[in-house]
Amino acid sequence: MDTSTLSYAPAAARGAAAPLPRPAAKRSPGFWRAPFDGSTYREIGYTLASLPIAVGGFTFAVTGFSVGVSTATTPVGLPVLAGTLGGARRLGALERRRVRAQLRRETPEPAAPPAVRESGWWARVRARLADGAGWKALLFQTVMFPWRVASFCVSLTFVATGWALALLPAYSWVFPHYVGWPGYRIYDYTSHGEHHQFYLSSPAEIAGTSLLGLAIVFLMPKLVHALTSVDRAAVRGMLG
Template sequence: MATEYGHGYGGWGGSEVAEERRHRLPAGLRAPFEARTWREFTYILLGFPLGILMFTYAITMVSTGVGLLVTFLGVPVLAAALAGSRGIGALERARARGLLGVEVATPEPLRTKRSGAVEWMGAVLRSSTSWRHLLYTVVQFPWAVFSFVVAVHLMVFGWGLLTYPLWFWAFPMWAGQDGLLLYGGESHQVYLDNPFEITVTALVGLLITMASPWIVRALTMVDRLMVVGLLGPSRLATRVVELESDRGVVVDTAAADLRRIERDLHDGAQARLVALAMDLGLAKEKLAEDPQAAARMVDEAHGEVKTALQELRDLARGIHPAVLTDRGLDAALSAVASRCTVPVRVEVDLPAARPAPAIEGIAYFTVSELLQNVSKHSGATRAMVDVWKVDDRLMLQVADNGAGGADPSAGSGLAGLAERLDAVDGVLVVDSPVAGPTRITAELPWRRA
């Protein structure tokens, strides 16, 4: 696999610098005016009336369904309650996405073996996703009430006290009192009416206003957790989807490898052996009438045999090198490094117990692909391969002092390599700034043979 070096990370750092320059105010002063704060506050405001509706719907439908379970009508009522909760969940995911910026994947759909109302009701009642959605409609309401009360009081009091110097004059003009009543009894009242008290009131309002966005953010963090935990796909379903995707990657990779082997055999060794058979046939015909010409043709055929054998050895090495099976990763990676056009230092620190052959093979081909990239595209003058074990993980690292700029998101060979590692729960991390150096780390599970 070939990776194009020299592009990919060019403008990433500049955008962050520009973003920082645009925000000259500290975050504490900027937060009360940010759109994010008001979107989160809007989310809390909408959560209160929606919570009332969701809670009422859930309690009414469930209590009705449970009460009717003595008859057959209770089952469809409960199924309708769960189905409605799934619809509410879709609405809440959209609200969280629009106001909180939370991207929650749609949970797995209902799976029915046959069509029909009875089959559908059974699928709804068996689905853990449906019950998690119903739980959300119940637990969201008390939290929505608490969040609404806290957020509204903070916002109203904060902004009200902060702007008090702008509207305190309304009290003596329209309310018939000196200012905002701080304390009032039968014989004594305290009003905020002199310049000092007005200033202190505004400062208190400023403190509340500056603290409000962070408290609102903390409140909506709980909402984020509830939406992700109760309205998103379950961990088991997510893992099933990942395994299905990984299985597809493994199948595609195996098919691509088989096509490559077939192509190499057809275009390389097979074609050379066909030509060799034809040359030997001609030499046989000339053996009686022109022995010298026949000898020359046999000599040429001998050279073709050596070339075909070398091609078959290279092909066998590409499938699974014998040195890897016989002597392990240390010797196999040293052999790969010796064929690299760039000087490579190899350090392998592994225990005597070897990982599973499949893991060894993936590790070998990962380093081989990365060293090919170093040879072809990096422009490096030296490279390094490190292999070691940490807990139950096999770690590989290939580094070079080349041009850098390797980007796995650009559709290069690194993306395919990352998919192959992901198929066995591995990870590929690329650190390759423009102008280098490049450091690529692969992490694989250590599975005993």
């Protein structure tokens, strides 16, 4: 038996079995640091930018699908529907890039469109209509529209309200000096001849309001992350 290879075989085996080093996963910011971390505001920016994108995508998807289906018995209908599916694929690619850039989540590319095995425009139309990924991308633009409207409203409300209340001690002096109010006005109206008003003017009221705002600010990152988790799952499940 040739023993000249025995000393090399274990080394080779060890080299083959050694796992490749994996990059360390980026840890999410802690509870106290999250309101000031860049990842939180990337997610907020994602939810805010999603509204105009969702409006455009929903309009495109519904209009293209409606026109294509309603004119399917004419020579125009199926080509319009095929073009709508192609456009939905491109919108899906835009969503994957947004998720990669702002949410730091990689999404695999969908399957390629079916190959065109015949020549002519009708063969290309049929191949596009058989594209399952295109149909899922079209569905994504439709079903995600109401969710993104809700995400926009919730994110903007919590961000604006939280910081406005938390920073009230820094600008409460503006109201008596420049607005003519004794403090921040909660309500001021007259009903049935009786005047009702409430202003945040005392130090205790201002401090309590600021503490409430800070609570909202520190809970905001968890809320926004939960909202964007739905987008991550939807993009991976319907556009990947």
